[in-house]
Amino acid sequence: MKETEQPVLRDIVLIGGGHSHVGVLKRFAMKPVPGVRLTLICRDTHTPYSGMLPGYVAGHYSFDECHIDLNNLAEFAGARFYRDQAVGIDRASRRVICRGRPDVPYDLLSVNIGSTPQVTDVPGASDHAVPVKPINGFNQRWLALLERAETHSGPMAIGVVGAGAGGVELTLAMQHRLRNEYRARGKDPDQLSFHLFDQASELLPTHNERVRQAFSDTLKKRNVHIHLGNAVTGVDAGHLRTNSGHSFDLDEVLWVTRAGGPEWLRNTGLALDDGGFIRCRNTLQTETDDAIFAAGDIANVVDHPREKAGVFAVRQGPPLADNLRRAAVGKTPKSFTPQKTWLALISTGDKYAIASKGDRFFMQGRSVWRWKDWIDRRFMKKFNELPAMEESSALPDTAAAQNPEEASQAISAVAMRCGGCGAKVGSTVLSRALGELRPIERDDILVGLHAPDDAAVLTVPPGKAVVHTVDFFRAFIDDPYIFGKVAANHSLGDVFAMGAEAQSATAVATVPYGIESKVEDVVFQMMTGAVEVLNEAGCALVGGHTGEGRELALGFAVNGLIDPEQVMSKGGLKPGDKLILTKAIGTGTLFAAHTRLAARGRWIDTALASMIQSNQEAARCLLRYGAKACTDVTGFGLLGHLVEMTRPSEVDATLDLSAIPVLPGAEETAAAGILSSLQPANIRLRRGIQDQARWVDHPRYPLIFDPQTAGGLLASVPADQAEACVAELRSLGYPLTAVIGEVTEQGDAIEPITLRD
Template sequence: MEAPTPVTQDLVLIGGGHSHAIALRMWGMNPIPGARLTLITDVMHTPYSGMLPGYVAGLYEFDECHIDLRPLARFAGVRLIGDRAVGLDLAQNRVLCAHHPAIAFDWLSIDIGSTPAVSTVPGAAEYAIPVKPISQFLTQWEAIVQQVSEQPQRPLRLGIVGGGAGGVELALNIRARLRQVLQQAGHLDTPLEIHLVHRGREILPERSPGMRRKMQHILAQRGIQLHLGETVAAVEPDGLRCESGRWIECDRPFWVTQASAASWLKESGLATDDRGFIQVNDCLQSISHPYVFAAGDVATMVRHPRPKAGVFAVRQGKPLVENLRRALLGQPPKPFVPQKEFLILVGLGDCTAVASRGPLHVGPTPWFWQWKDRIDRRFMEKFSNLPEMRSQRVERRTFAPSRRASNSLPCAGCGSKIGSQPLDRALQRVQAEYPALQRDDILIGLDTPDDAAAVEVPAGWVLLQTVDYFRALVDDPFVFGQIAANHALSDLFAMGASPQSALAIATLPYATPAKQEEMLVHLLAGATKVLHAAGAVLMGGHTVEGAELALGFACNGLAESSQLLPKGGLRPGDVLILTKPLGTGTLFAAEMQRRAKGRWIEGAITTMLQSNQTAAKIFQGHGAHACTDVTGFGLLGHLVEMLRASEPVGVQLDLSALPLLPGAAETLQQGFRSSLHPQNLAAACWVRDWEQRSPSRSSEIPADILFDPQTAGGLLGCVPAETAPDCLSALHQAGYLESRAVAQVIPSEGDVAPQGWSQRSVRLV
């Protein structure tokens, strides 16, 4: 056997900008053993700046011009943290996040872009639409397009503040898109005003005089009103007030002015320029902290300052990767000198473009747009057509100084336990963040060194116990801890119990003690967050080393015996309500092969993070006769369990009523199935006329969704028909927006079920 390579160094990337996207692809082609990459980003789809104007003009679809970071991260073997960095602790080498515990690093790279400076202009933060972050801008832009589409007869006045390349191109593409919408609605005569406001005497200050004159002529030709030499002094709800006293009436202004940096960069102690951007040397290293790298708009090369343009971020990707690899391997970095002159192709929104480089400019012509389109699509293909397998050629290096046992095989038995010191430190850090709940019925827990926990059961109550354990399906340990705890607690909620306590069992990948401590902190912090919200105490547990991250819980719950919700309480006339959409099994099966869109997985994670506790209480409050949680056996498998435990009845299941997660129908139709799906198919024998069922029936809801195993799935509650409408309304108000009445209990029709079982059946309608 070959000894597994433990994690010994952490490289953390903040932001999913162009440079980091290139870095992820290159890393996936040639990873370094022992080095773990983590990407922290609150935007899972990176918009490609070169295609953004075309998207505004309606020439591209969303997926054509956005880099989906989730399949890219899986290809690269990168841990993906969906959060926003808000600071750095450079004394302890940790990234401070908005919603996660601090994330430790040995090496750090920052590529978070820039933001137009709006804070200095009164009213700009309240009423202007900054073009960055781009994801937020696009949301507001689509709302404007929707408004024009729904009210095409209403006059519209838009302002654009900033006459650089970004502002000019945005103005032209906005005009093209809105005129297209008005034409489609038959209201091309609706007044449409676009005002471009620039403090300089000429637009495009970074380009040649000839290019400026050319673009100024095009703007005037297309009816875009220029206001040159005007500085906006205030933004008001209905317009812009300039320092000269001029008033420019507009409904919504877009802010495309000189960029600024996130304030926390300077506050962290990094050396920054006068606008807050990180100062880096020729190797893209911070001049004050050499273990911190930066690229793209957020970085200023001290010896080679360049404009904040996407072309430089793209060009920095390769040298950034090279120097990050050299840092991990203990090699000296290589300097990089960016080009001085660069080509820009300005799209006009009508499939024509103007080309400019240095003093030269040509166009507009369709040929330049086609050239630009080919360049942009070729760049995006690098991220949509990833190689099927990572390269087997990887650099070998022994990280002997930080390895706990150089090249030794990991032990089994008690030798596989996590050491006491990292375990103790991890627990102390988690308890500092989430102080232990105080419950009188927990007699012995984490606060004592005893060999077992002790709990007390109140007189007249019963103790319910359940256990769950599974491998990580997401690579963010904090999120996985929450999902695993939600999944385990759902068994208690389904039976009408209140959680009391839990014991954890965790498998941590091979790593140095310090790395295992950090991983355990995030894992237990996520789990503790969920347990505390449910009123349960983490009493203890067990940790071992293994090849993959895994987590489980043995959970205890308390309930009055008369209040228990069994599975076997189905009665004719009752309505079955499902509280969460289906599809986690097929989506994550597709995600493992990088065939699921990132937004589909984000949607699935959101549902898995939703607790079933409130839903269970709503079911109890509406007279539920039976309940179960929908997990590994799929909807039909758990429904069959309810049928087997009830008096002979049947169920009429409305396949078209089943709520599905976004993308689940697509991945099922493409053939992506969980490895448990084939075993769950055994429940098909409970479905009446299943063998004669045509696969083409109900194309929107594939019947195979019935066998899809769910992780942290919803509850399937059985309530009287008269309370079902109110129950559904209460679930929707409580945030279970996808709750649906999916089936009705009917008298048994005498169908013959599998041998040895009672006579029951499921009829699909």
């Protein structure tokens, strides 16, 4: 993450990862505004570039070649990336309402979410048609359709509703790809048939006559059945009906028309047009609210209406960024006038394309496709090949402050800070941030979080022993809500690994200096995530301490209760037991790569999903299958924790490298030499491996030293119980659980660990 001494004064929140917003992120990355923080809210980590999507469908591009990695781009821009979906805007309190996380406050807001198919207007379409928009969710739908087509036997008919540029280009791309797939599998490609429907009387109505004629000729030559002047009136399973009274038997129906704004925009109070798109002025500010901007397909710039095309969203990126920048520092946004004509490059699926501009210019051929390919690749290179950025050492800048009090707080935030109790976060800020938290209540908690006392009071039920542990670490991602979840889950791990139930937790947090409203939100977001995890575990948050510091950090002291006869300890390994690991490893190398913009966003998504998964049910399952030895795999890595277990148990162990579950991308980043800063300390434990020189070139070798955050459980169970235990763990939601080795008698060698492939 980019670090800065500049306190946050203004929050710009971007809803959606469309073409305009990726331009905003890149522009702010190259020229940040002191005191202005960007937050991107998007449900998908990889956003497609619409210009290359038909080429991807046709099989000419890989997924990564035509998708922008928003995780890396946000990291590059110093922006927070919240992987969630906006479902509302509370304009009165200036907060974005999200589907799965706390509301996100904003000072300025921009919406770039594309359009949504209005399939509900046609009976059956929402259940039986595949919407192409929003395009950021299209890949999953396309892969599912591709799989169905590849496994289909006999004739197959595919219908596309919408004969504009998008529908025509998609039809030809799909036809090219599927016919090639059929040939590759020894199937007759002529079993495929394609139908194109539109209520309009002509193809590509916004393009010139030569373009329309060229595509009409191509479609006919490719035996695509064209049904113009046929409005679709209903879709059933396997059937499509039109207003002409005809019914068509179709195995798949794709919807590329009648797009509009999402329903939730209607509850925002923003002025919308008849299609549900946001009405905007020439500055890209909404007609209703100067603090809210919109761009791309979702915006209707009322003085300059234009076709819904990616070229306009791309061109709106720079003026949108400039006007957000101006508004953030109190300047008046400037008007923007889009071009009246634009270069349209439409492919025919087979590396052939047609170019046009306005009513006069027209070209076609394979050279046009190569031209288009060059333009598209050049565009993608700007966002996927990000240059190294120099760290900024600028002095505090209060240009974004909107009043003298904010400027004073900002100067104070980076001046010489008090130590000791003077470094605590103010009580008013803290009480507001924590006031909405609702930790669970337990009968054995006599004095808890919301009591005025300075310490919690707990009772220990008869027959129980107390387990006590503490963990603390700095943030490794820019999302305080997700960080709070991971920190709480990590801290609970030691309690669960011993077979205990969590009782209470006390938090210790460090929050970066800043003005009160920003500090309050960070504390609230972080502790909301943490309390959700603690509550799910039945663990009551009973108190804590929050202080100021350079970096966001969080930890917990956790109390647990355990039956003294049911303790799983590191010293319980028995010869003949099987070693079970419940989660994949690789978080250390992946997040080291993340800070260097060398990790795919989807790899980080998968790693975070693993890190917020609780070990509670896994520990209970291991106990049921006779586990006596268990530990959570954290900072010392898989090998370090296994060595820790062998020593008190007076046994040796064998690890099967090929059986160890590994997070997606971890082998790639480790092979590139991108390793955690803790790796050198962990790798000293190689002296515990017999014949270790033999294994140093194995792709899994560096990963057994990889430090984990909120890792899985490493446990031993009797050999005759291992298979059933693994099956139940997988059914409980730990799908990568595996037997990764076995416990052996202690041998003569001083090294306790043997590796095998």
